[in-house]
Amino acid sequence: MNQQTTSPARAIGQGLRLKGRWWVTALVGLMLIVVLWLLLNLIIGGQCDGPCVVGALAQTLRVATPIAFAALCGVMCERSGVVDIGIEGKMLMAAMVGYAVNLFAYQALKDSMGVVAAGNLSRWLAMFAGVLAAMVLAALHAVVSIEFKTNQIITGTVINILAVGLTGFLYRQFLAEHLPAGPGTFPIINIPILSNIPIIGPILFQQKPLTYIMLITVVVIQYVLFHTPWGLRTRAVGEHPRAADTVGVNVYKIRYINVIAGGLIAGLAGVWFTLEAVDVFNPMMTNGLGFIGLAAMIFGKWNPFGALLGALIFGLGNGVTSTISIFRPDIPSQLPQMLPYLLTVVILTGVVGRATAPAADGTPYEK
Amino acid sequence: MTLALQAAGITKRFPGVLANDKVDFDLARGEIHALLGENGAGKSTLMNILYGLYQPDEGQILVNGQPIAITNPHDAIAHGIGMVHQHFMLVPPLTVTENIMLGQESVLKASRALGQLALLDRRGAAQRIRELSQQYGLEVDPDATVRDLPVGAQQRVEIVKALYRAAEILILDEPTAVLTPQEADDLFVIMRGMVKTGKSIVFITHKLREVLAVADQISVMRGGKMVGHANPADATSESLAQLMVGRQVLLQIDKADPHPGQVVLKVSDISVRDDRQHMAVDGVSFEVRAGEVLGIAGVQGNGQTELAEAVTGLRHPVKGSMSILGHDSTHATPRHVIEAGAAHIPEDRQKHGLVLSFSVRDNLVLCTYYRSPFAHGVSINFPMLERNADDLIRMFDIRAPGSDTLVGTLSGGNQQKVIVARELARQVKLVIANQPTRGLDVGSIEFIHGRIIQARDKGAAVLLVSAELDEIMSLSDRIAVMYKGRILDIIDAKTASREQLGLLMAGVASRQ
Numbered sequence A: 001m002n003q004q005t006t007s008p009a010r011a012i013g014q015g016l017r018l019k020g021r022w023w024v025t026a027l028v029g030l031m032l033i034v035v036l037w038l039l040l041n042l043i044i045g046g047q048c049d050g051p052c053v054v055g056a057l058a059q060t061l062r063v064a065t066p067i068a069f070a071a072l073c074g075v076m077c078e079r080s081g082v083v084d085i086g087i088e089g090k091m092l093m094a095a096m097v098g099y100a101v102n103l104f105a106y107q108a109l110k111d112s113m114g115v116v117a118a119g120n121l122s123r124w125l126a127m128f129a130g131v132l133a134a135m136v137l138a139a140l141h142a143v144v145s146i147e148f149k150t151n152q153i154i155t156g157t158v159i160n161i162l163a164v165g166l167t168g169f170l171y172r173q174f175l176a177e178h179l180p181a182g183p184g185t186f187p188i189i190n191i192p193i194l195s196n197i198p199i200i201g202p203i204l205f206q207q208k209p210l211t212y213i214m215l216i217t218v219v220v221i222q223y224v225l226f227h228t229p230w231g232l233r234t235r236a237v238g239e240h241p242r243a244a245d246t247v248g249v250n251v252y253k254i255r256y257i258n259v260i261a262g263g264l265i266a267g268l269a270g271v272w273f274t275l276e277a278v279d280v281f282n283p284m285m286t287n288g289l290g291f292i293g294l295a296a297m298i299f300g301k302w303n304p305f306g307a308l309l310g311a312l313i314f315g316l317g318n319g320v321t322s323t324i325s326i327f328r329p330d331i332p333s334q335l336p337q338m339l340p341y342l343l344t345v346v347i348l349t350g351v352v353g354r355a356t357a358p359a360a361d362g363t364p365y366e367k
Numbered sequence B: 001m002t003l004a005l006q007a008a009g010i011t012k013r014f015p016g017v018l019a020n021d022k023v024d025f026d027l028a029r030g031e032i033h034a035l036l037g038e039n040g041a042g043k044s045t046l047m048n049i050l051y052g053l054y055q056p057d058e059g060q061i062l063v064n065g066q067p068i069a070i071t072n073p074h075d076a077i078a079h080g081i082g083m084v085h086q087h088f089m090l091v092p093p094l095t096v097t098e099n100i101m102l103g104q105e106s107v108l109k110a111s112r113a114l115g116q117l118a119l120l121d122r123r124g125a126a127q128r129i130r131e132l133s134q135q136y137g138l139e140v141d142p143d144a145t146v147r148d149l150p151v152g153a154q155q156r157v158e159i160v161k162a163l164y165r166a167a168e169i170l171i172l173d174e175p176t177a178v179l180t181p182q183e184a185d186d187l188f189v190i191m192r193g194m195v196k197t198g199k200s201i202v203f204i205t206h207k208l209r210e211v212l213a214v215a216d217q218i219s220v221m222r223g224g225k226m227v228g229h230a231n232p233a234d235a236t237s238e239s240l241a242q243l244m245v246g247r248q249v250l251l252q253i254d255k256a257d258p259h260p261g262q263v264v265l266k267v268s269d270i271s272v273r274d275d276r277q278h279m280a281v282d283g284v285s286f287e288v289r290a291g292e293v294l295g296i297a298g299v300q301g302n303g304q305t306e307l308a309e310a311v312t313g314l315r316h317p318v319k320g321s322m323s324i325l326g327h328d329s330t331h332a333t334p335r336h337v338i339e340a341g342a343a344h345i346p347e348d349r350q351k352h353g354l355v356l357s358f359s360v361r362d363n364l365v366l367c368t369y370y371r372s373p374f375a376h377g378v379s380i381n382f383p384m385l386e387r388n389a390d391d392l393i394r395m396f397d398i399r400a401p402g403s404d405t406l407v408g409t410l411s412g413g414n415q416q417k418v419i420v421a422r423e424l425a426r427q428v429k430l431v432i433a434n435q436p437t438r439g440l441d442v443g444s445i446e447f448i449h450g451r452i453i454q455a456r457d458k459g460a461a462v463l464l465v466s467a468e469l470d471e472i473m474s475l476s477d478r479i480a481v482m483y484k485g486r487i488l489d490i491i492d493a494k495t496a497s498r499e500q501l502g503l504l505m506a507g508v509a510s511r512q
Helices: A009-014 A022-044 A050-079 A089-111 A117-146 A152-175 A202-204 A207-229 A229-239 A239-244 A250-279 A289-299 A304-327 A340-350 B043-048 B075-080 B096-101 B109-117 B122-137 B151-162 B179-197 B210-213 B237-245 B304-311 B332-340 B349-353 B384-393 B412-424 B441-457 B469-475 B497-505
Strands: B004-013 B018-030 B034-037 B059-062 B064-068 B081-083 B169-173 B200-205 B217-222 B227-228 B263-273 B279-289 B292-297 B318-324 B342-345 B432-434 B461-465 B477-485 B486-492
Touching: A022 B477, A050 A089, A050 A202, A050 A207, A050 A229, A050 A250, A050 B210, A089 A117, A089 A152, A089 A250, A117 A152, A117 A250, A152 B237, A202 B227, A207 A229, A207 A304, A207 B349, A229 A250, A229 B096, A229 B109, A229 B469, A239 A250, A239 B081, A239 B469, A250 A289, A289 A304, A304 A340, B018 B034, B018 B043, B018 B059, B018 B217, B034 B043, B034 B210, B034 B237, B043 B064, B043 B081, B043 B169, B043 B200, B059 B237, B075 B081, B081 B151, B096 B151, B096 B217, B122 B151, B122 B179, B151 B179, B179 B200, B179 B210, B179 B497, B200 B210, B200 B384, B210 B237, B210 B332, B217 B237, B227 B237, B227 B349, B237 B441, B263 B461, B279 B304, B279 B461, B279 B486, B292 B441, B292 B469, B292 B497, B304 B432, B304 B461, B332 B342, B332 B432, B342 B412, B349 B412, B384 B412, B412 B441, B432 B441, B441 B469, B461 B469, B469 B497, B477 B497, B486 B497
Parallel strands: B018 B227, B034 B200, B034 B217, B081 B169, B169 B200, B292 B461, B292 B477, B342 B432, B432 B461
Antiparallel strands: B004 B018, B004 B059, B059 B064, B217 B227, B263 B279, B263 B318, B477 B486
16 A cells, blocks of 8 residues: 555556556567567668568577576476576586587497487487486585585585586596587477468477477476476475475475476576587586576566566577677677666566565575 | 373483473363463473474374374374464465465376376365365365465464364464454364364463363473373362462462553654555554553554554654653664663564573673773773673573573573563663563563563553553553554553453454
8 A cells, every 4th residue: 555656567557457467578578579679670770670570589589598498497496495506507517518428429329320310319319418417416406405404505606616617627628629520409490380380480480499398398397386286395395394394295305306307407408508509519608698597587486487588588688689780780799788687677677576586495494 | 982192101302301201191082172381391392293293202192092103294194183383384475275285285187197297176175175164164265375364364274274184183282372362262162163073172372261261171281291180160270370380370460559650651643664664553642651551452463563663763653753751752763762761672582682692691781781880981891791690690580501601592581581681670761561471481471570560660651562462451551452553442451351452452443
């Protein structure tokens, strides 16, 4: 009743009883995209027509893939009450392991199976291995922060530093030079029929496999969190572990499995860099996208769909930025790169409202 | 009569403490069995053992005559034992249905093969909750979010949660601590209804009046031992209190008539916002005179906390004015208020009353350390601090190994005595006591009540805030009832009845 000043967007929303509906957020987002497109055309002098817009949006979804995976990893961990800022490290580790396995498996297999089959098999093997590497780091995080009840921020930081050091070392030792050619990244998969739909087809259905896996993962985690016993227990454990304990829910088990499953998802984010984006590994190549994923998670209020939306906004910033730099090389690229962050601030304060973390997030459970 | 539950020779040791010493406890089917005892008497330990949260070192538990092992709450639930904890075990952002089915989720039949990833059957669970709530008269809305429910409704959710798990034996741990007298009476009706259908209830409390009103059988624990059993028909409050404490206790404080003097605290039409910017106190006015106790009654969360904070300078009113002995204190800082002669016993002793990692000695001078005789300029006179601590520890019977003991290691009662000693040993003209005996045992309550009345008789004005009606009625000279940030009425304590106060606390204004 004595609320402080409300933003116009929220006031309109309240008037129409729309507050808190997901599609209101989506609608506002859509409007912002249109405004953005108009602004973009103003900057680059009306050169961004149909194909350019489609290209930018396809690029948006591409770049949003690792961010969304990272955010989903955060959702899994933090909904069960474990803060995970080690996503970046897990991604980096997965990226390197994925790259190395892809390369060496291909070298071992290509003579016996043929180039195409060996490439396909080694890429999937590489994905599996990269994900496994991230899960090992996640298991380490789980043991130290759940079993030994350390400060989870510090554990996460340690994992990040560990991954930077380890991948940097291994890179210099084995991957820096004199490498044979690898099999390359995943090819684009055109989904039959759907990829021929104008506009939507090229954006949504002409992508590489990890992007499709990401979209499926969002739906799966949304289902698991809000429509299954496991999800109910996870949310209860993240909010009030003692309450869950008193009805016989095993708090430690829930947290272990969620953190390690989060590691799996972070691994998918990592292998995106070396199996889907580019065919090389560079030290520190994840470039802070794990942390941006955490921002997307907070933006999405710890919900999978919200996290995807947050990731898309960051991806959109990237899409717009690259479009601008194509048409207007004279504009310093740092300026448009600020866009997604500005957008986040505006949307967080005006439309989405305050985000509240799960109550027991970051607190080890003492029986 | 068959025994629903039997605990035989239960012993539980914690490092340095014998929490349960060969305790026997028999619960007959279809009875309400009250378990009485002071804090630390071992009631909670015993119940936590029955519910599988602790393992006994010795002894046996029998359900329906069969010896069973209870290693975790799951086992307890499987044997039909349900527990409603004093601090509710509900997850605030989840709905009532989600909270109730947590751990025993119902899923759609077709998806059962998916195990924990099956599709939740919220509608089916809600239907069962409605049936249970109708059967036992426990009104709950399955679709409400727990965070939005008042405490009374949350308690009903807790009870339904136990019934949902087919509990035959219900352990209610201090269920009335958070209720108004009327809500407590409603709860007793529900409890009566439940035992009629063959359920058995263990009712843990330290409120003697309630025990006599509702129990079929009474057991009393003291110092980890079962010290006696009583039948409510033969027992009196006095005899039960004596069993609990082990000595004669003054339940009703003996106090002389008040001699109200000049107005010490005058509060005129103040409004105060809480942390969430809601108007927690909404236009409140009253006066407290020297030599009288004004009690502020009300269910917790009706603005009493914010009112006390405003009076002590911890929170500033957005409207209205206050004065202490004629000097305006509307925008005074806490130190100004203290120097004007006020003493403050805060609501949360651990958060706002003490520095837990400081010694008893240092805590005893928290509001006077900077003044003579404790300080000379910038240096502190440590021998003086020491002498002050030794004096107060003796005068206020603080059970601490020494003055350099850390306050955080003391029991709740002794922590509160440290605060009372610090505040009331000074020359004070105004005492603001907010929940001064919350969570304390009968012995400590008796002592602190005596000190407050002593301060009154020495001419201090006392503003007492309490959610305990017994405390309000026993100490106050006048009683103001707060409801939703307003004072509904101020009545003379001599003519006030529990029923009248209870109605006012529930928001029913009844000016007579």
